[in-house]
Amino acid sequence: MLSEVPDTVLADGLKQIQREVDSAFDAFLPVPADSRARLVEAMRYGAIGGGKRVRPLLVVATAELFGVDRDVAVRAGCALEAIHVYSLIHDDLPCMDDDDLRHGKLTLHKKFDEATAVLAGDSLHDLAFEILSDVETSGDPFTRAELILTLAKASGMNGMAGGQMMDMMADDADYDLHAITRLQQLKTGALLAASVEVGAILGKVAPEGRAHLRAYARDIGLAFQIADDLLDHDGDEAKAGKALRKDDEQGKQTFVTLMGPEGAREQAKALSEQAVGHLASYGEDAALLRALARYIVERDR
Amino acid sequence: MLSEVPDTVLADGLKQIQREVDSAFDAFLPVPADSRARLVEAMRYGAIGGGKRVRPLLVVATAELFGVDRDVAVRAGCALEAIHVYSLIHDDLPCMDDDDLRHGKLTLHKKFDEATAVLAGDSLHDLAFEILSDVETSGDPFTRAELILTLAKASGMNGMAGGQMMDMMADDADYDLHAITRLQQLKTGALLAASVEVGAILGKVAPEGRAHLRAYARDIGLAFQIADDLLDHDGDEAKAGKALRKDDEQGKQTFVTLMGPEGAREQAKALSEQAVGHLASYGEDAALLRALARYIVERDR
Numbered sequence: 001m002l003s004e005v006p007d008t009v010l011a012d013g014l015k016q017i018q019r020e021v022d023s024a025f026d027a028f029l030p031v032p033a034d035s036r037a038r039l040v041e042a043m044r045y046g047a048i049g050g051g052k053r054v055r056p057l058l059v060v061a062t063a064e065l066f067g068v069d070r071d072v073a074v075r076a077g078c079a080l081e082a083i084h085v086y087s088l089i090h091d092d093l094p095c096m097d098d099d100d101l102r103h104g105k106l107t108l109h110k111k112f113d114e115a116t117a118v119l120a121g122d123s124l125h126d127l128a129f130e131i132l133s134d135v136e137t138s139g140d141p142f143t144r145a146e147l148i149l150t151l152a153k154a155s156g157m158n159g160m161a162g163g164q165m166m167d168m169m170a171d172d173a174d175y176d177l178h179a180i181t182r183l184q185q186l187k188t189g190a191l192l193a194a195s196v197e198v199g200a201i202l203g204k205v206a207p208e209g210r211a212h213l214r215a216y217a218r219d220i221g222l223a224f225q226i227a228d229d230l231l232d233h234d235g236d237e238a239k240a241g242k243a244l245r246k247d248d249e250q251g252k253q254t255f256v257t258l259m260g261p262e263g264a265r266e267q268a269k270a271l272s273e274q275a276v277g278h279l280a281s282y283g284e285d286a287a288l289l290r291a292l293a294r295y296i297v298e299r300d301r
Numbered sequence: 302m303l304s305e306v307p308d309t310v311l312a313d314g315l316k317q318i319q320r321e322v323d324s325a326f327d328a329f330l331p332v333p334a335d336s337r338a339r340l341v342e343a344m345r346y347g348a349i350g351g352g353k354r355v356r357p358l359l360v361v362a363t364a365e366l367f368g369v370d371r372d373v374a375v376r377a378g379c380a381l382e383a384i385h386v387y388s389l390i391h392d393d394l395p396c397m398d399d400d401d402l403r404h405g406k407l408t409l410h411k412k413f414d415e416a417t418a419v420l421a422g423d424s425l426h427d428l429a430f431e432i433l434s435d436v437e438t439s440g441d442p443f444t445r446a447e448l449i450l451t452l453a454k455a456s457g458m459n460g461m462a463g464g465q466m467m468d469m470m471a472d473d474a475d476y477d478l479h480a481i482t483r484l485q486q487l488k489t490g491a492l493l494a495a496s497v498e499v500g501a502i503l504g505k506v507a508p509e510g511r512a513h514l515r516a517y518a519r520d521i522g523l524a525f526q527i528a529d530d531l532l533d534h535d536g537d538e539a540k541a542g543k544a545l546r547k548d549d550e551q552g553k554q555t556f557v558t559l560m561g562p563e564g565a566r567e568q569a570k571a572l573s574e575q576a577v578g579h580l581a582s583y584g585e586d587a588a589l590l591r592a593l594a595r596y597i598v599e600r601d602r
Binding site: 029032034035036038039040043086087090093095096113114115116118119121122123125126127129130132133134144145146148149151152153155156157158159161162164165166168169173182 | 330333335336337339340341344387388391394396397414415416417419420422423424426427428430431433434435445446447449450452453454456457458459460462463465466467469470474483
């Protein structure tokens with residue numbers, strides 16, 4: 001029986017990565033002395049503060065299994081986070097989900113304007129690739145191309161954006177559990193899986209050595225989304241920092257409508273424990289990844 | 302005195318690259334058999350047919366100076382074009398320039414809807430990096446990272462998107478000729494310059510050997526935008542395939558308002574000839590780049 005990480009270790013891990021990511025974005029985004037200032041201010045508004053930083057923590061926690069330099073892993077984690085943040089900014093737009101609040105503050109198009117939100121999202125999208133093409137890979141440039149390809153695939157039409165499109169088509173398509181699972185594997189799962197993958201790539205793990213980590217990532221990806229659906233169903237708006245109950249209002253199929261709240265809660269826990277099981281071969285070193293798998297289904301925001 | 306390329310050679314070159322780019326995008330964008338189909342249909346609508354393909358032609362014409370395999374250069378050219386197309390799709394959105402026509406057909410958000418236009422732009426943005434991370438670089442992976450960094454910088458806050466932001470701030474900022482030049486160097490020039498740079502990187506030209514090509518790219522970038530302002534001022538909407546006279550209506554400062562139509566026309570021609578001058582050391586091999594420099598200021602769309 002592996003010893004458990006106390007909650008404070010996870011809490012400290014989250015606090016540390018949040019500090020590191022904020023500090024890295026601060027350095028990536030100096031405000032220029034010309035009229036681009038508004039764009040960079042908007043990027044900073046979206047990227048600094050507020051997020052849980054689950055994706056960078058996944059990168060760092062996976063990379064540290066293989067002794068990767070923490071600074072390198074944090075930088076790569078910022079690339080994943082930049083993609084995540086850009087997608088939230090675009091998803092919040094009036095023509096998409098039309099949300100006014102995110103992380104307890106005004107969404108970017110509410111604080112600035114829609115055009116600035118489109119451009120700030122686009123520029124964070126570029127920043128992600130700029131960061132990765134500059135990441136230190138100990139003189140192994142093949143690694144860099146693999147990192148970038150992994151991120152581009154997870155983010156584009158066969159990943160996050162594809163899942164978002166399937167989500168937009170949900171009203172007409174009347175999805176069943178199989179279709180919702182596929183949709184969420186793309187919309188949320190692809191970028192979470194890419195976070196673990198990027199950690200393994202930085203650790204020079206060959207693709208054939210990544211099976212357990214990929215299985216872990218697949219399970220937490222699904223567990224994460226089920227937990228999200230549960231939060232939307234019965235969470236606290238003040239804690240979540242955004243509008244909830246939108247799925248219900250729109251009559252959308254979710255894991256909760258398809259499995260019931262109790263079934264969904266059990267399924268999320270089972271996936272989380274299954275994810276933990278995939279880490280057995282990594283022993284104590286994977287304590288943080290295990291704690292993350294449990295946090296993902298127990299979080300209140 | 303170098304011999305001139307007859308107009309038919311340029312026309313043939315444009316026709317060939319247009320065919321190659323269309324065919325490459327067709328292969329990059331197979332329509333999936335699920336509800337992502339609408340997203341990929343939208344990406345195809347934006348990416349296939351219609352464009353002049355100046356950026357891919359710049360990549361190919363530069364790369365062929367150094368004996369780069371044409372297929373490789375065409376693929377890399379598609380990455381530049383994917384960025385260009387994504388930027389047009391987002392620029393045409395109601396919250397940005399609010400245009401209904403592009404290349405003589407409905408803009409993407411008019412043909413589909415705004416949310417699909419945001420996502421299709423985002424997915425073409427990813428496709429560009431996916432293409433580059435997979436481009437054949439004769440076993441030299443450093444080249445790939447340099448290609449990607451070049452594209453990310455040209456596209457993001459310190460390139461095209463930054464220029465777009467400066468453009469949006471134009472009403473308040475009351476730009477002079479110096480500021481408009483800087484704005485356009487970012488908004489249009491950065492991606493045109495990146496096209497030439499990508500051709501040189503594929504050709505394994507070290508940065509210190511790119512001075513003449515960079516000077517060429519800077520001059521045609523500015524000439525291209527002055528010609529665009531002239532087209533907006535006195536072009537034919539049917540030929541342009543989009544709404545014109547928008548700058549005038551909005552009372553925006555452009556090269557035409559700041560220099561007058563005649564001054565602008567002379568300046569564009571002078572820049573085009575200056576660009577041609579930078580190619581002297583490449584002799585006959587640069588015939589297509591020379592023809593392109595002249596075409597850029599003489600085109601009617």
